[in-house]
Ligand SMILES: [Zn+2]
């Protein structure tokens with residue numbers, strides 16, 4: 168009886184802004200193994216959302232015995248640390264109708280990738296527009312409408328002999344690029360892009376800042392603000408813009424918001440004036 172391999176010997180190198188689930192998907196495709204089977208071979212329990220719930224040591228274990236250094240894997244495995252610490256932040260992430268971890272993708276980006284991969288930012292609900300190509304991201308396959316779920320890699324090869332990659336639909340194996348790029352959106356402006364960048368940045372850093380207010384603010388407060396105040400009404404955007412209501416200094420607004428937050432969430436957000 169042959170022993171199960173404990174290392175994979177080869178694995179792809181993680182890419183700079185790649186999500187953990189994307190890298191695992193590429194490992195699965197390199198070894199023509201499903202997500203659950205690949206981890207099973209390594210003695211690692213598969214979790215439903217590897218971006219959030221796969222322990223860093225388990226992610227490093229996947230790369231053990233390969234030429235992939237441990238350090239980038241360790242960094243990648245910590246990317247969603249804030250969501251592990253404050254699970255309510257998962258509200259900011261994409262899931263499909265069945266609750267599986269899902270992504271939106273920019274077709275232009277995938278089409279020009281030397282190696283197609285899923286970006287960390289594509290996991291976020293607020294990240295709806297590609298800041299490079301100024302188009303909307305797509306959230307499903309144009310042919311079969313399957314969601315883009317990171318734990319369901321397309322395995323095998325195309326009829327032309329190309330190995331499937333993350334730009335191929337796991338449902339019907341068609342290329343996600345087939346449907347063409349997402350719609351060009353004339354409403355995309357600098358503020359929209361700053362706002363989506365700020366949400367991602369806040370979660371990845373584990374805190375956020377508001378220009379004009381000294382000090383770091385916690386992500387629980389961030390969620391509360393998001394739930395209770397319109398971003399465009401109060402114009403409190405983490406790490407970026409802040410257009411206070413007339414006559415009120417930014418620091419005054421933030422101090423009032425913090426007081427309201429600490430006094431307990433009100434059903435109807437009180438006026439700041
Ligand atoms: Zn793009």
Ligand SMILES: [Zn+2]
Nearest residue numbers: 308311336339
């Ligand atoms: Zn499809």
